[in-house]
C-alpha cells in the first residue's frame with residue numbers, strides 16, 4: 001500500500017507539468033535566450049546560490065512547444081514560473097560540477113564554488129525562478145528561489161558580438177526544430193584549426209554511425225566555434241604538464257587522472273553563444289585518455305587517443321540523456337552511498353520500484369534478475385583495472401595503456417559473445433559504480449564497456465526521448 005501511494009504521488013507530480021504550445025510561447029516569451037549566470041557554492045551538506053549576471057545568448061535555439069521538462073532526468077531542475085498564477089512556463093532537469101563535487105571527500109573539509117548557467121526563452125514579464133534538487137527519496141524539492149524582471153537594469157538584453165570564428169558542419173534546419181550541438185576546442189593553436197575541423201568530422205561521423213543517432217541524423221545541427229590557444233595541449237596536473245588555455249580544460253578533475261573538465265563556465269558560455277546551441281562538446285587536443293559528460297552542461301573528449309571515438313559517444317550519452325555509467329570496476333572519486341531508493345537514471349535500476357522502468361522491453365519468461373557470467377567477467381575486469389592503475393602510477397606512455405585497453409576489449413568481447421543472455425534485454429547485476437545491488441538492462445552497452453560502439457536498447461530509447469524534446 002505504501003508503495004502504491006508513492007507511485008500515485010509521482011504520477012500527480014509528472015502530470016502537473018502542463019505542456020505549452022507554440023502560440024503560448026509568444027504569450028510568455030520572445031525569440032531570445034536569457035542566460036542567468038550564478039555561483040553555486042557550499043559544502044557536502046549545504047548549498048547556496050548567488051546571481052553573477054543576466055545576459056542575452058541571442059535567438060532561442062530550443063523547441064517552441066516542449067518547454068516544460070518531460071523526461072525528469074538530472075539531480076537538479078529549474079522552473080521558470082509565471083508569478084500571476086504559479087504556472088510553470090519552462091523547466092529543465094540538469095546536472096552540475098557542484099553536484100558531483102559534493103560527493104568527493106574534499107566537500108566534507110572545505111567550501112567549494114562553481115560558476116553555472118541556466119538558459120531559457122526570454123520572458124516578456126517578470127518571472128520567478130525555482131531551483132530544485134532531489135531529496136533522499138529522489139523527489140525534487142525547492143532549494144532556492146529568485147525573481148527576475150527582464151526590464152531591470154541588472155538584465156543586459158544586448159546580444160554578444162562574438163570575437164570568435166565559427167563554422168557550420170551540419171545544418172538540417174531551424175535551430176528551433178533541431179538538436180543544436182556547439183563544438184568548442186581547447187588546446188588547439190591557430191595553426192591547428194584544420195586539425196580541429198578534421199577531429200570534428202571524424203568524431204561526429206562515429207556518433208552518427210550508432211543508433212539512435214544513425215537514424216536521426218536529420219534531427220541535428222552541428223556548429224563549431226574556434227578558440228585558439230597560444231600553445232598546443234591542455235593542463236595535465238597528474239604528469240605535471242601545465243598549460244593555460246582559453247577554456248581552461250584540465251585533466252585530474254576531482255583527482256581522477258582521466259576526468260577532463262573545465263570549471264570555467266563563463267568562458268565556455270561566452271564562446272558557445274557565438275552560435276545557437278542546446279548541447280555543448282569540448283574537444284581536447286590531447287592523446288591522454290580522458291573526457292567527461294554532465295547532463296545539460298557539456299561533454300568533453302581527448303581527441304587523439306585510440307579510444308576517442310568510444311569516449312566521444314559514451315560521454316555524449318551522459319550529457320544528452322543523463323545516462324548513468326553502467327560500469328563498476330573502474331576507480332572513481334565519488335563516495336557511493338548505500339542504495340536505499342530507486343535511482344532516477346533511465347538505464348539503471350535497484351529494483352526498488354513497483355514497476356521496472358524498461359518492463360515493456362523485456363520478453364516474457366526472462367528471469368529477473370537475469371543470470372550472466374558475472375564472477376568470471378568481474379575478476380578479469382578488476383585485474384585489468386589494477387594493471388591500469390599501476391601503469392598510470394608509473395607514468396607509462398599512452399601507447400602502453402592503449403595496448404592494455406585493446407587486450408581487454410578483445411577478451412571481454414569474446415567473453416560476452418559466448419554468454420547465454422548476450423543481446424537480451426533483462427536486468428543484469430552490476431551498474432553505476434555498484435558491483436552489487438544495482439542493475440543494467442543488457443550485458444553490454446557503450447555505457448558499460450569499450451567493446452562495441454552500440455548503446456543498449458534502453459539507452460537508445462532514453463536518447464530518443466530527449467531528441468524528441470528538441471525536434472517535435
Ligand SMILES: [Zn+2]
Nearest residue numbers: 445447456459
Ligand atoms: Zn545502456
